[in-house]
Amino acid sequence: MGILEVKGVNKRFGGLQALGDVNLSVQENSVHAIIGPNGAGKSTLLNCLVGKLIPDSGSVMFDGQSVLGRKPHEINQMGISRVFQTPEIFADLSVLENVLIPCFARRDGAFRMHAYETVANERELRDMALHMLEDVNMHDKRRMLAGSLSRGDKRRLEMAMCLVQSPRLLLLDEPTAGMARADTNNTIDLLKEIHAKHDITMCIIEHDMNVVFSLAQRITVLAQGTPLVEDVPDRIKGHPKVREAYLGEAQV
Amino acid sequence: MRGLERRDVMLLVIVAVMTLFAPIILNPFPANSAMAQFNAGYPDLMQRFVIFGIFAIGFNILFGLTGYLSFGHAAFLGVGSYSAVWMFKLLGFNIIPAILLSVVVAGLFSVVIGYISLRRSGIYFSILTLAFAQMSFALAYSVLGNPALINLTNGETGLQVYPSDPQVLHGASAPNVTNLFGLEMRQTCEVKLGGTASGLSGCDTHMLPGAFGETFWAFDFNAGYYVCAVLMLIVFYLSIRIFRSPFGMMLRAVKSNQQRLNYTGLNPRPYTLAAFVISGMYAGLAGGLMASMDPLAGAERMQWTASGEVVLMTILGGAGTLIGPVLGAGFIKYFENIFSKINDGVLHSWFAFMPEGLENLFVTLLHPFVGKGWHLTLGILFMLVVIFLPGGLVEGGQRIGRFAFRRRNRKGGEAEAEAARKQPAE
Numbered sequence A: 001m002g003i004l005e006v007k008g009v010n011k012r013f014g015g016l017q018a019l020g021d022v023n024l025s026v027q028e029n030s031v032h033a034i035i036g037p038n039g040a041g042k043s044t045l046l047n048c049l050v051g052k053l054i055p056d057s058g059s060v061m062f063d064g065q066s067v068l069g070r071k072p073h074e075i076n077q078m079g080i081s082r083v084f085q086t087p088e089i090f091a092d093l094s095v096l097e098n099v100l101i102p103c104f105a106r107r108d109g110a111f112r113m114h115a116y117e118t119v120a121n122e123r124e125l126r127d128m129a130l131h132m133l134e135d136v137n138m139h140d141k142r143r144m145l146a147g148s149l150s151r152g153d154k155r156r157l158e159m160a161m162c163l164v165q166s167p168r169l170l171l172l173d174e175p176t177a178g179m180a181r182a183d184t185n186n187t188i189d190l191l192k193e194i195h196a197k198h199d200i201t202m203c204i205i206e207h208d209m210n211v212v213f214s215l216a217q218r219i220t221v222l223a224q225g226t227p228l229v230e231d232v233p234d235r236i237k238g239h240p241k242v243r244e245a246y247l248g249e250a251q252v
Numbered sequence B: 001m002r003g004l005e006r007r008d009v010m011l012l013v014i015v016a017v018m019t020l021f022a023p024i025i026l027n028p029f030p031a032n033s034a035m036a037q038f039n040a041g042y043p044d045l046m047q048r049f050v051i052f053g054i055f056a057i058g059f060n061i062l063f064g065l066t067g068y069l070s071f072g073h074a075a076f077l078g079v080g081s082y083s084a085v086w087m088f089k090l091l092g093f094n095i096i097p098a099i100l101l102s103v104v105v106a107g108l109f110s111v112v113i114g115y116i117s118l119r120r121s122g123i124y125f126s127i128l129t130l131a132f133a134q135m136s137f138a139l140a141y142s143v144l145g146n147p148a149l150i151n152l153t154n155g156e157t158g159l160q161v162y163p164s165d166p167q168v169l170h171g172a173s174a175p176n177v178t179n180l181f182g183l184e185m186r187q188t189c190e191v192k193l194g195g196t197a198s199g200l201s202g203c204d205t206h207m208l209p210g211a212f213g214e215t216f217w218a219f220d221f222n223a224g225y226y227v228c229a230v231l232m233l234i235v236f237y238l239s240i241r242i243f244r245s246p247f248g249m250m251l252r253a254v255k256s257n258q259q260r261l262n263y264t265g266l267n268p269r270p271y272t273l274a275a276f277v278i279s280g281m282y283a284g285l286a287g288g289l290m291a292s293m294d295p296l297a298g299a300e301r302m303q304w305t306a307s308g309e310v311v312l313m314t315i316l317g318g319a320g321t322l323i324g325p326v327l328g329a330g331f332i333k334y335f336e337n338i339f340s341k342i343n344d345g346v347l348h349s350w351f352a353f354m355p356e357g358l359e360n361l362f363v364t365l366l367h368p369f370v371g372k373g374w375h376l377t378l379g380i381l382f383m384l385v386v387i388f389l390p391g392g393l394v395e396g397g398q399r400i401g402r403f404a405f406r407r408r409n410r411k412g413g414e415a416e417a418e419a420a421r422k423q424p425a426e
């Protein structure tokens, strides 16, 4: 049994079958990559995992509990964090505040009426957030408005916001898209380090094969809403079905 | 003060000093000069400054922090007023129970309205709150003011205290006007500065008679104003704490990106509801104070124009800033009370030094903007502020400050000011 078990998930958008009978099993403490051409349904699958979408049928179990029907914040409190394809951050807040908010969510749960104490006095959480910012090399930008960051920095910030929660499962939707080469390499190193240090299970969607092959222990190839193959990276590389899915149209 | 940053404490101190000396600050012109009509330091108006200040401070906690624009906050103000007058009728003229009940009832009311309205956001939320407020207005105006059935509001006439009311806690020696343990809210001590000697009454005093010839200043120190002012300082302090608290940060996060908040494991709904209820209680307090200054409550206090007014105050002053709503409230109330008093007679006296034709021309030109036309002036000012100063009067102040700052250190300051702009508070 994996920590995440997706069974027979279907999702239609009008006439379009975005997900057709998807099965996926992510083992605890592994890095599992999902690859596939544009429009394959990768983001849709993640949406079904975090409560943004509800599948038409099928089941999604996280650590033995169903996530279906739960609200996004409840799913996050179960231990699933997600980095979005287009960065979702608090643009009007400072970088430090962006990282502080998940710290509060982790310590105090989905709601707590702490209206009298000041944020400035929360030493412990501030240290935690500042350490996280150091880890992603953004310590010197902590006072900037998050909305004024570059695209790559926004991604790194969003990743820091997820990592600081120490989630049990981290979902990453193209975490390196829009990053410069050097930043991409830093991100790979960061994810490797986090994975080694904190036993975080990761499920990563990525177009950059360099990233996929240097991180993933297992890879699932998704095409037109259905998993084609699932295997270890070495056997995915030369797999004929994968070539077909990616290059299919080109060969015709 | 514990845990607050220096600049917040400074702001609080400045506001405290200004409110305590408001009777002097607002009456800068000699009482017997032509400019005296610009003096705003009379008890009635000063009370309104701080009461609407409280209303706007509370509104800003909801609108300024979460971005949820309520168009129905006057309902809570009205409910607060009615509750207070009921306390006067049932218990007596001490304002403490009245103020407490007005806050509690407005709080309960806002739990219900907030719970339902917050199921939607954006324009739909605004419309829902507006609908609730108009329903409350209609209820107060007719349904609940029906002498034949239940008479909670006394309909059109408005709720007031009659000699036949029970007033069970009303002691034999207690004053027959609203009071705080015997201190009458209408009690005013006038301090006269300069001018010729005159007969003094009660607690009035005369300082430096004759020092400025005929010219004299008059300052009114009113008990009701100081009660309201102290309460405003307390709730202003609480609002600073809310702004700087984790709760306040979550509210700003709601405004910034509710989606992200959800996926960060936080439930926006109780946060927004709490903000809504807090701001409703502020409104209730304002309503209770209004009734405490003048024990009368009418349905018109709940009308949508009153809800709109607090929106204007907050935006004009600077939504989401600490001091903005207070400035906005003062600004609008000043216009309402001072500009509306300038009539053609006053205009003629101003331009009397000009040749007849020119005088008439000026009076005719200015006529639409003063007196009954004060709304026009306010509207134009509001548009100018929104277009050129989206951050309200506070942004105006900041720009002036920055300008002065830059002039002073033309060389080194430039880069620093630039950096300050790019790096908001943590």
Ligand SMILES: Nc1ncnc2c1ncn2[C@@H]1O[C@H](COP(=O)(O)OP(=O)(O)OP(=O)(O)O)[C@@H](O)[C@H]1O
Residues within 6 Å of the ligand: A013, A016, A018, A036, A037, A038, A039, A040, A041, A042, A043, A044, A045, A085
């Ligand atoms: N909310 C929606 N409503 C309608 N159609 C949608 C919705 N979300 C996704 N789709 C469609 O479902 C299909 C799968 O989309 P999805 O975003 O999951 O692809 P993807 O694999 O993430 O692609 P990419 O690599 O470009 O991000 C696409 O054809 C898309 O247009």
Ligand SMILES: [Mg+2]
Residues within 6 Å of the ligand: A042, A043, A044, A085, A173
């Ligand atoms: Mg996608």
